[in-house]
Amino acid sequence: MYRDSSGKTLEDYPRPSVAVDTAVLTVPPDEALSVLLVHNKEGWRLPGTFLHENERLADAVLRSLRQKAGVTGLAPRQLKVFDEPGRDDRGWVLSVAHVDAVPASRLDLTESDARLVPVDADELRGLPYGHGEIIEAAVAALRASYEEHPDPARLLQRPFTLRELRKLHEAVAGQPLARDTFRRLMEPQLSATGQMSTGRVGKPARLFWHE
Amino acid sequence: MYRDSSGKTLEDYPRPSVAVDTAVLTVPPDEALSVLLVHNKEGWRLPGTFLHENERLADAVLRSLRQKAGVTGLAPRQLKVFDEPGRDDRGWVLSVAHVDAVPASRLDLTESDARLVPVDADELRGLPYGHGEIIEAAVAALRASYEEHPDPARLLQRPFTLRELRKLHEAVAGQPLARDTFRRLMEPQLSATGQMSTGRVGKPARLFWHE
DNA sequence: CGGGATTAGAGCATATGCGAGCTAATCAGG
DNA sequence: CCTGATTAGCTCGCATATGCTCTAATCCCG
Known part of the structure; x- marks a missing residue:
């Protein structure tokens, strides 16, 4: 076992506990961007x-x-380390915040103590342990990743129409997007299936998928 | 002291050692973007x-x-946590990588065991503990911050000319930039001092500073 | 001292992007 | 069955961006 110049091992020095916290983001059909909260004895977190x-x-x-x-198969990405020494009553804890985005269909919350909350909900600002900040950072990271790419987190079921893609982007961005400007940016990155949509009001739209 | 449902404190559980590593980036006059390395008994790190x-x-x-x-007065920013359990021979160590950029004039390396290495140098790829990856991530973060802003890390001594600013940006980006396009992007964000440069070959240039 | 090299700033032609409006194609409801 | 609502795709006029060239202003060196 390794010992340093004063004969001590790494374990002889004070070390923090390390925790992970994750903002799981999703867009339920026809709803706003939302985050997953779970319930423990202290409340929703x-x-x-x-x-x-x-x-x-x-x-x-x-x-x-x-x-x-009860959620599986995600690909979490690191956001930031929260390191305020007094942030946790139980002792010295660092938390490594993560983010992941997932299609709502992947979240079967019926048998778990979990629920989705829109990211703009007031209650999220009151979460302890910096969870409000984590959610803000997670939303910013997701928005950045959707800035110039169709669907990096594969939130849409394929194939999809330009309108469906734009509605997803508007949910992620939290604001309306200009129709043609959006189409010009995204269409070159999409692959047309050659098929048209059916069963909807309005002119049939081309169907796309992407890498 | 806090004890969980089985009577244990946080210290009763295995915890990692936590280290920090920092990529300090700078642009020495008329040179390429470089990173600070220090020498310890294992080599340059x-x-x-x-x-x-x-x-x-x-x-x-x-x-x-x-x-x-011997460097002071920086404002480091977190990049990423490196968490491979076997990354350090001494034991279980997490490293939180950071980045900061600083004017070369702030780095007085004459009395310390430190030196600057251009970020494209081959030797950086061979660094252990993921230091090569840290440097790549740090360079990417610096480049992103300089994409649309004159001098966020205040690397230039003020006042400065557009040419000096462009040369800085070319060092950060690692490639030449179109003169007029660059000027159109940056000039609106600059404040003219009203003075002109002197003592140099070529038409005198206006001098600027920025917030 | 003058010419060449270097640099700056501006003007101009061309290319590209944007947003509004128009035509076309559906579906729903009366 | 027809009309209105909704949506899609495209065109066009206008706005913005880009890159090149030209004129001007220095300094350096022979």
């Missing part, structure tokens, strides 16, 4: 857990989402 | 340190830069 020995951060995230919300 | 008890990550970064490279 972002899903999270303490890191187990030699565990990867992403693995801890996946474990916490499976156990707390 | 990014400056870093283990987190002390209840210390903020940014404070640890500042302490390590002061002690290892």
Whole structure:
């Protein structure tokens, strides 16, 4: 075992507990961008857990989402480390915040103590442990990733129309988008299926998918 | 002291050591974008340190830069947590990578075991502990911040000419920039001093500063 | 001292992007 | 069955952006 110049191992020095917290974002059909909250004895929170020995951060995230919300198969991305020493009453805890976006159809919340809350809801501002900040950072990261790409998080079921894609982007951005400007930016990045939409009011639209 | 439902404190659970590593970027006069390396008994590395008890990550970064490279007064920003359990021979160590950019004049390296290396140098790819990846991420973050703003990290001594600003941007971007396009993007964000440059070949240029 | 090199600023022609309006194609409801 | 509502795709006029060239103003060196 490694010992430094004063004969101490790494374990001889004070170390923080490390936790992970995750903002899981989704867009339920015809609704606003929302975040997943789970309920524990203290109230509604972002899903999270303490890191187990030699565990990867992403693995801890996946474990916490499976156990707390019955959600699997995500690909979480790091956002920021929250390191205020007094942020947790239980002791010195660092939290590594993560974000992931997932189609609403992947979130079966019927048997878990979890629910979706629109990201603009007032209640999110009152969350402790910096969870409000985590959600803000997560939304900013998702918005940045959707700025110039059709559907990086694959939130839309394919194939889709330009209108469906634009409605998704408007939900992510939280504001209306100019129809033609949006089409000019996205269409070159899409692959036309050659088929047209049916069963809807209005002129049939071309159907697309993307890489 | 807090105890959980099985009577254990946070300290009863395995915890990682947490380190910070920092890519300090600068642009020496008439040179390429470079990163600061310090020398320890293992070789040339990014400056870093283990987190002390209840210390903020940014404070640890500042302490390590002061002690290892004699550098003060920076404003480090988090990049990413490196969490591969086997990344450090000494034990389970997470590293929180940071980045900061600083004018070269702030780096007095004459009395410390430190030097600047251009970010494209081959030797950086061979650095252990993910330091090569940290540098890549740091360069990407700096480039993104300079994409549309004159000098967010205040690397230029003021006042400055458009040419000086463009040369800085070309060093950060690592490629030439179109003169007129660059001027049109930046000039609206600058404040003219009303003075002209002197003592140089070529038509005198207007001098600027910015917020 | 003058010419060449270098640089700056501005004007102009061309290319590209944007937003509004028009035509066309559906569906729903009376 | 027909009309109105809704939506799609495209065109066009206007606005904006780009890149090149030209004139002007320095400094350096022979």
